[in-house]
Amino acid sequence: MKVATFNANSVRSRLPLLEAWLGRERPDVLCLQETKVQDPDFPERFFRELGYHVVFRGQKAHAGVAIASLAEPTDVRFGLDVGGPPDEARLVRATVGGIPVVNVYVPQGQSPDSPHFAYKLEWLGRLRDYLDRHFSPREPLLLCGDLNVAPEEIDVHDPKGLRDHVDFHPAARAALERVRAWGFVDVFRLHHPGEPGQYTFWDYRVRGALERNVGWRVDHIWATPPLAETCVRSWIDREARRTEKPSDHTFLVAEFSL
DNA sequence: ATGGTGGAGTGTCCA
Numbered sequence: 001m002k003v004a005t006f007n008a009n010s011v012r013s014r015l016p017l018l019e020a021w022l023g024r025e026r027p028d029v030l031c032l033q034e035t036k037v038q039d040p041d042f043p044e045r046f047f048r049e050l051g052y053h054v055v056f057r058g059q060k061a062h063a064g065v066a067i068a069s070l071a072e073p074t075d076v077r078f079g080l081d082v083g084g085p086p087d088e089a090r091l092v093r094a095t096v097g098g099i100p101v102v103n104v105y106v107p108q109g110q111s112p113d114s115p116h117f118a119y120k121l122e123w124l125g126r127l128r129d130y131l132d133r134h135f136s137p138r139e140p141l142l143l144c145g146d147l148n149v150a151p152e153e154i155d156v157h158d159p160k161g162l163r164d165h166v167d168f169h170p171a172a173r174a175a176l177e178r179v180r181a182w183g184f185v186d187v188f189r190l191h192h193p194g195e196p197g198q199y200t201f202w203d204y205r206v207r208g209a210l211e212r213n214v215g216w217r218v219d220h221i222w223a224t225p226p227l228a229e230t231c232v233r234s235w236i237d238r239e240a241r242r243t244e245k246p247s248d249h250t251f252l253v254a255e256f257s258l
Numbered sequence: 259a260t261g262g263t264g265g266a267g268t269g270t271c272c273a
Contacts, residue, residue, distance in 0.1 A: 009264075010265055010266075036266060061271075061272080203262085204262080205261080206262075
């Protein structure tokens with residue numbers, strides 16, 4: 001089973017890239033974030049014509065998540081159901097080929113003194129509650145998405161200078177670590193231990209960000225131990241960030257011997 | 259240099 005995650009930064013703006021990439025890579029599952037489209041306008045037929053089922057939940061202008069899969073998804077649910085706002089456009093879960101997949105778009109947070117950042121920390125806390133409520137780390141489970149946190153110093157281009165950034169703030173890293181400690185293995189790191197400069201996001205606003213590799217590893221595929229054991233490969237497709245009309249993120253892929 | 263670019267969708271918010 002081949003699984004990918006991609007923050008599209010508008011799915012409708014990324015159709016040419018998605019058509020080429022899905023045609024070439026044919027993942028069994030593709031998790032999308034920041035689809036930026038309300039449900040009636042989601043390009044459902046585009047995925048169907050490429051041979052994919054797709055489930056999605058969006059809202060006006062921002063956020064939005066989707067799961068595209070070759071096999072028909074079951075047990076499709078949206079949002080956090082652990083008290084507080086469900087935030088349906090930031091979490092979708094579906095079971096594909098017997099494997100439950102949770103796809104999330106964690107709030108970015110704007111700045112450490114913003115209410116958005118408090119909401120981000122609370123959101124990660126509720127994600128941990130959600131896992132406690134619905135799943136067991138002893139069973140196969142995937143958590144994929146734009147987690148909007150770089151876990152370690154090697155996951156950002158300037159760990160000293162970025163300590164106050166909401167995606168590398170100690171409080172954000174601690175909140176993410178509580179989610180990971182529920183029982184996940186970061187399958188990219190499993191296959192690339194200690195390797196710096198492996199990023200999934202390069203800011204549009206930074207001149208020559210890709211060429212200079214001024215990036216962040218904020219997109220992740222995490223698996224529970226019984227599933228992580230079957231992970232044979234994980235890689236980042238940097239070429240997709242180099243295309244004519246790229247997202248500011250690129251694809252992260254993990255392959256399992258299932 | 260407290261900027262910069264991109265996307266959604268009309269006002270600016272969000273990243």
